[in-house]
Amino acid sequence: MAGRRSVVEASNTRQSILSCAADMASVEGLEGVTVGRLATSLNMSKAGAIGHFGNKLELQLATLDFAAEVFRKEVWQPAEHVTAGMPRLLAICASWMEYADRPAFPGGCFIAAASFEFDSRPGPVHDALAAHMRRWHAQLVADAKTAVEAGDLPASTDVEQIAFGLEALAARVTPNRQLYGDERAAEHARDSMLNLLGQRTRSSSSLA
């Protein structure tokens, strides 16, 4: 083993560490990832694992960014080039629910879990998470506004309420499936989303 590695190897190692940290954090929380167990799980020394980041806070921030990038690629990127407004809202809901149904991390959606872990804990992780979520929230609000202007949502629509509703429904998929074994959680979320968007099709009850 051992010795210093090349820049490329170091970058690969860094990604491996972040992937492992994100997996652990999705199950035990971002605060629950300890340097010791992370290193053991990677077959590395503690100094080797944490050295790429400096300290635990920086590791947490890097892990959050890693998971946020996965989330962006899986949920937002597929809908990026869809027509703004209702078409894009529906595309986002579709990719979001596919992701919620088959999450990239063993403990389920990382972002949803982190938003409950750090909502009442001030600090850099809270702030970084809020910044990510504000961007996504603004995107939902913008598309809802466009949908109103296009006449796809009633003029009386509260676009903030729409965004809130979609976020709430998406986040609940993991806990409801994992807590009381509701295998249809993503389907319920999807149907409720369509309901909030006025696309009430109670019969179209299959995913994908």
Next chain:
Amino acid sequence: MAGRRSVVEASNTRQSILSCAADMASVEGLEGVTVGRLATSLNMSKAGAIGHFGNKLELQLATLDFAAEVFRKEVWQPAEHVTAGMPRLLAICASWMEYADRPAFPGGCFIAAASFEFDSRPGPVHDALAAHMRRWHAQLVADAKTAVEAGDLPASTDVEQIAFGLEALAARVTPNRQLYGDERAAEHARDSMLNLLGQRTRSSSSLA
């Protein structure tokens, strides 16, 4: 200070410990409550604080039950004697959103946070939490069924979807308020709930 206390005093102490533990857990998670900091916060010794429960797991289970009882009293009890079906669903949503808007614990709704902390962590806390939530879920489903039978919801209604949607919307109030300062989170949740229940009143936008 010190010395053993009477049964009544011990019971009071026990409640004080649980109240303090629930406050801490609502902010830092149930796993984040350490015996040492709990004791310090209570001006007690570690042995004094944990002695009432035996070990940390038993403390966690007792804290969960404590918070669940607060939740039951605040959310379910006010609606207990309301007519089953849609009237009771609306009453539950009302008390639920009042509670979400003014939660009993500094970190917000304890139950919602715990359901994200323990959804992917097997063990006694997961199981106890799931048991509580299953009871509440069954209550929502039962009232939704009654509402369908009474004609207050369409015959095609998926009652599981209704329960899922209400749970999702209620749980999201705390994180959205605390992460990006949405003071209208409870209001958005309430309006979305009414939407899911077919009581779409986009103009009635004031709480309580």
Next chain:
DNA sequence: CCTACCGATCGGTAGG
């Protein structure tokens, strides 16, 4: 990226 180490805190217990 490793070994070897630091002080602090963890959950828990013996004994009073």
Next chain:
DNA sequence: CCTACCGATCGGTAGG
């Protein structure tokens, strides 16, 4: 309900 203590693990660092 306290003091005093246990081994284990925490985050972090020096030095190579």
